[in-house]
Amino acid sequence: MRSAKLINNKVELIELEKPSLDIKGAIIKVLGCGLCGSDLVKIKHATPETESKIVLGHEVVGVIEDINCKNDTFKKGDIVALGHHYPCFNCEFCKNKSYSMCKTFKKSNIFPCGFSQYIKVDENHLKYTVYKMSDKLKDDEKAFLEPLSCCIRAVRRCGFEYDKDNSKSSALVVGLGSIGLLMLKALKAFSVEAYGFDISQKRQEFAKNQGFEFDKNKKYDAVFLTAGNSKAIKTALDYVIDGGKILVFASVEDDISGFSNNEIYYRELSIIASYSPSVEDLKLSSELLNNNMVNVKNLSTIYSLDNLSKAIDDSFNNRIFKAYIKI
Ligand SMILES: [Zn+2]
């Protein structure tokens, strides 16, 4: 079977043996996989030492081809979407709900990678990170399960609860790439009054067409940083209310110019980060997508596996909004 691998800083398609069920779990025939911003960061920062360990692609949609563990939820032929990491629920991090910091979480992954014709998942994936998806959704829409769950976690980390009325709270998302727009949609699903800002007029327009405006005269209870640019920190500080929250949701290139200590102190700001989803977030994400409560139609540009390099190039150069690789 074919599978993508980073070799000498280039993404190559290599021939691998189809994975077999040598553990308890399932083989999934991959229908497609979304290209995540974190894949781009991994590619950009790969070194000869790290690149062999890099797993590209985790926003997988597929069909269960074979399953060998007792599981009432899934059977052969089910169409599923999935996340790649699960926590142990036992360690100090897990007890503290810092699931993304759990060693098991960091170690667990799909095999060999999302940009493959087949992947193997284990029984804990089936238990915690794999979800059946509605046949009313197109495959590229199903692939938003994991990215939307990341946004849900960020919204929750900011203190918003799904079953509460949050309509008196406002939030500004700075950076309106695919994850920024998804964050806006997650905030809206949580009933938060959501606004978006991007330095790119094109992206600002795109968000506006999806129903999200920017009000430069307003201050916001929370600002979500999804821009991946340290200049956005200033925007966040300009628009957050005193005593408000800034949620950090992206890495930046130059990590030196950061938050101003005194501004955080005198304005009593809370700086919170959110990195990767927990199991509850994946579950809510599947419900919101399957019940059409978050609409992710027409956000993706579809590429074949042969054109994976072009999808990566187009994403690096902001030519597209979100790439989905059809396998
Ligand atoms: Zn992702």
Ligand SMILES: [Zn+2]
């Ligand atoms: Zn743990």
